[in-house]
Amino acid sequence: MTNFFNSMPATPEINKPPMLPSWRAWYGLVLAALAAEIALFVWLSRYFVT
Amino acid sequence: MSALDWAVLTGALTFIIGYGAWRTRRAGSSLDGYLLGGRQTRWWGVGLSIIATQASAITFLSTPGQAYADGMRFIQFYFGLPIAMVLISIVAVPIYQRLQVFTAYEYLQSRFDKRTRTLAAGLFLLQRGLSNGLSLYAPALVLSAILGWNTTVTVCLLGAVIIGYTVSGGTRAVTVTQQGQVAVIFCGMVVAGYLLVHYLPREVGFSDAMHVAGRMGKLNLVDFHFDWENRYNFWTGMTGGLFLALSYFGTDQSQVQRYLSGQSVTQSRLGLLMNGLVKVPMQFGILLVGVLLFVFYLFQPAPLTFNRPMYERVMRSDMAPQARQLEQQYTLIQDAQREAATALVATHQQGNTPGQAAANLRLQTTQAAAAGIRASWKGLVQQVAPAADSKDTDYVFISFVLRYLPRGLVGLLVAVVLSAAMSSAASGLNSLGSTTVIDLYRPFTRRLHCPDAHLVAVSRWSTVGWGVLGVGFALFAAQMENLIQAVNILGSLFYGTILGIFAVAFFQKRVHGRAVFWAAVVTQLATLLAFWLTDIAYLWYNILGCFAVMLLAEGAQRLANRREIRLQQPASL
Numbered sequence: 001m002t003n004f005f006n007s008m009p010a011t012p013e014i015n016k017p018p019m020l021p022s023w024r025a026w027y028g029l030v031l032a033a034l035a036a037e038i039a040l041f042v043w044l045s046r047y048f049v050t
Numbered sequence: 051m052s053a054l055d056w057a058v059l060t061g062a063l064t065f066i067i068g069y070g071a072w073r074t075r076r077a078g079s080s081l082d083g084y085l086l087g088g089r090q091t092r093w094w095g096v097g098l099s100i101i102a103t104q105a106s107a108i109t110f111l112s113t114p115g116q117a118y119a120d121g122m123r124f125i126q127f128y129f130g131l132p133i134a135m136v137l138i139s140i141v142a143v144p145i146y147q148r149l150q151v152f153t154a155y156e157y158l159q160s161r162f163d164k165r166t167r168t169l170a171a172g173l174f175l176l177q178r179g180l181s182n183g184l185s186l187y188a189p190a191l192v193l194s195a196i197l198g199w200n201t202t203v204t205v206c207l208l209g210a211v212i213i214g215y216t217v218s219g220g221t222r223a224v225t226v227t228q229q230g231q232v233a234v235i236f237c238g239m240v241v242a243g244y245l246l247v248h249y250l251p252r253e254v255g256f257s258d259a260m261h262v263a264g265r266m267g268k269l270n271l272v273d274f275h276f277d278w279e280n281r282y283n284f285w286t287g288m289t290g291g292l293f294l295a296l297s298y299f300g301t302d303q304s305q306v307q308r309y310l311s312g313q314s315v316t317q318s319r320l321g322l323l324m325n326g327l328v329k330v331p332m333q334f335g336i337l338l339v340g341v342l343l344f345v346f347y348l349f350q351p352a353p354l355t356f357n358r359p360m361y362e363r364v365m366r367s368d369m370a371p372q373a374r375q376l377e378q379q380y381t382l383i384q385d386a387q388r389e390a391a392t393a394l395v396a397t398h399q400q401g402n403t404p405g406q407a408a409a410n411l412r413l414q415t416t417q418a419a420a421a422g423i424r425a426s427w428k429g430l431v432q433q434v435a436p437a438a439d440s441k442d443t444d445y446v447f448i449s450f451v452l453r454y455l456p457r458g459l460v461g462l463l464v465a466v467v468l469s470a471a472m473s474s475a476a477s478g479l480n481s482l483g484s485t486t487v488i489d490l491y492r493p494f495t496r497r498l499h500c501p502d503a504h505l506v507a508v509s510r511w512s513t514v515g516w517g518v519l520g521v522g523f524a525l526f527a528a529q530m531e532n533l534i535q536a537v538n539i540l541g542s543l544f545y546g547t548i549l550g551i552f553a554v555a556f557f558q559k560r561v562h563g564r565a566v567f568w569a570a571v572v573t574q575l576a577t578l579l580a581f582w583l584t585d586i587a588y589l590w591y592n593i594l595g596c597f598a599v600m601l602l603a604e605g606a607q608r609l610a611n612r613r614e615i616r617l618q619q620p621a622s623l
Contacts (some may be wrong), residue, residue: 018316018320023319027136027139030326033132034326034330037330038272041125041271044269048265049265
């Protein structure tokens with residue numbers, strides 16, 4: 001099996017994304033947003049039913 | 051529609067077609083320019099194009115209707131999407147960009163062989179060719195409802211316009227046009243949501259509407275209960291939805307072509323991640339419009355069916371007396387429903403818990419009675435038109451737009467639906483033309499040298515062919531249960547196998563072409579057989595198909611290795 005992060009070609013252009021310090025930070029942002037959305041949906045499901 | 055609506059609609063469509071034609075002028079005869087827009091798209095262009103390609107007219111018409119009838123549980127289908135965006139950004143984008151491929155399937159030849167590449171491209175062409183037809187049917191549904199046109203004539207007319215626009219414009223024109231279309235779609239969603247709340251009775255606010263929707267089970271956003279036969283729960287979204295998104299965005303040329311047109315790995319990745327951030331909130335907004343429609347029709351008279359052409363057909367038949375009787379019963383039930391909903395809001399505002407429980411029970415009772423009347427209506431529809439779809443969820447949103455929105459805005463919203471349909475159908479046809487020429491024509495042609503102009507011409511003609519096939523398939527779409535589900539079911543039957551081939555290519559380096567090819571053939575046949583014989587929810591086929599290809603390919607490769615070793619042993623002795 002190939003390691004996901006090792007599969008990235010190591011060019012400077014790829015290692016330095018705009019706006020955030022690293023690609024890992026970008027991926028973390030997307031996944032954290034998803035987690036926050038699911039938490040909000042769980043809250044909405046429960047809050048408006050009672 | 052008023053004259054102002056027609057003016058807005060015609061003006062918007064003329065602008066879209068004219069804009070596409072204007073961009074085509076710059077596409078030229080270079081294959082790179084025509085198929086990938088010269089690989090010059092920035093991240094936001096890539097992201098908006100990805101969103102526009104997925105968010106077709108079907109999304110705008112079907113999804114609010116789905117929330118109206120079934121609540122918001124469909125949102126869970128998209129939970130796997132952001133994860134898929136991250137995985138594709140890490141694994142697939144650098145490989146596709148490094149190889150400078152035109153299609154995802156080109157990579158499979160360098161990794162395996164021509165046969166596996168052709169198989170994957172063939173499966174894509176089959177499912178995308180058919181599902182593109184469904185995308186054409188959705189706007190035809192709108193026009194037939196508005197104008198009373200024959201659906202067949204509408205599908206053919208609209209198909210001809212979309213084919214003409216797509217063939218004349220290359221990927222760049224499609225991408226640039228989509229940017230404006232997404233902006234209009236977002237505006238349309240916000241306006242529709244605002245007006246729905248605005249049109250509620252004065253004493254019913256947004257929070258009250260949400261409470262009523264919650265009490266009626268429409269805010270079923272997350273369900274952690276595991277059930278194999280339940281299409282939409284947290285687990286199907288995080289597994290089946292993830293694998294469907296991996297297949298769709300990682301291996302479906304209609305999406306891969308969007309980020310292959312990016313300037314660089316960075317631009318393509320950011321476009322995908324933008325989609326990962328936007329998609330779930332966007333779908334939430336569209337579903338919320340459907341839930342607000344449900345609350346709106348608790349206080350306003352709703353028709354027995356939102357499918358007006360079908361209503362008129364039943365009323366012209368021998369079943370008209372029974373239909374009128376049902377309609378009268380439905381009107382009475384609606385009066386009781388309105389009273390119960392008003393009482394529920396009032397008791398909620400007063401904090402009167404016992405009163406809320408009583409009003410809630412009354413509202414649920416009237417809902418059940420209304421559902422019984424609608425079921426009887428569907429029985430009448432089945433008798434009048436046995437082959438027709440008795441469900442009317444795809445008509446719910448557009449019926450509201452036509453009946454309640456002010457002049458001018460109706461035309462704008464219809465134009466939004468049509469332009470969204472055009473953008474997604476254009477991307478689909480664009481990718482079908484690209485795959486046909488790059489993966490089926492170029493590798494098998496006997497011509498020693500194919501100039502770009504010749505390949506672009508072949509791509510254009512194959513796009514015409516796929517468009518005509520899509521129109522033909524769209525004519526059967528009226529009999530599908532729900533448009534968006536039909537598209538997703540169709541995709542899931544093929545995506546698992548295609549994703550499996552790519553997963554083997556990326557992660558199982560020891561597996562060769564022969565093993566993966568036969569693993570894919572066996573898996574595809576087994577998937578179609580399982581769909582026919584079992585009740586497994588369709589999202590599971592994505593994950594089951596993918597793992598089946600990976601396991602079968604690994605097993606076949608090990609058997610082949612053992613056989614090779616056995617054959618070599620006597621020679622070495």
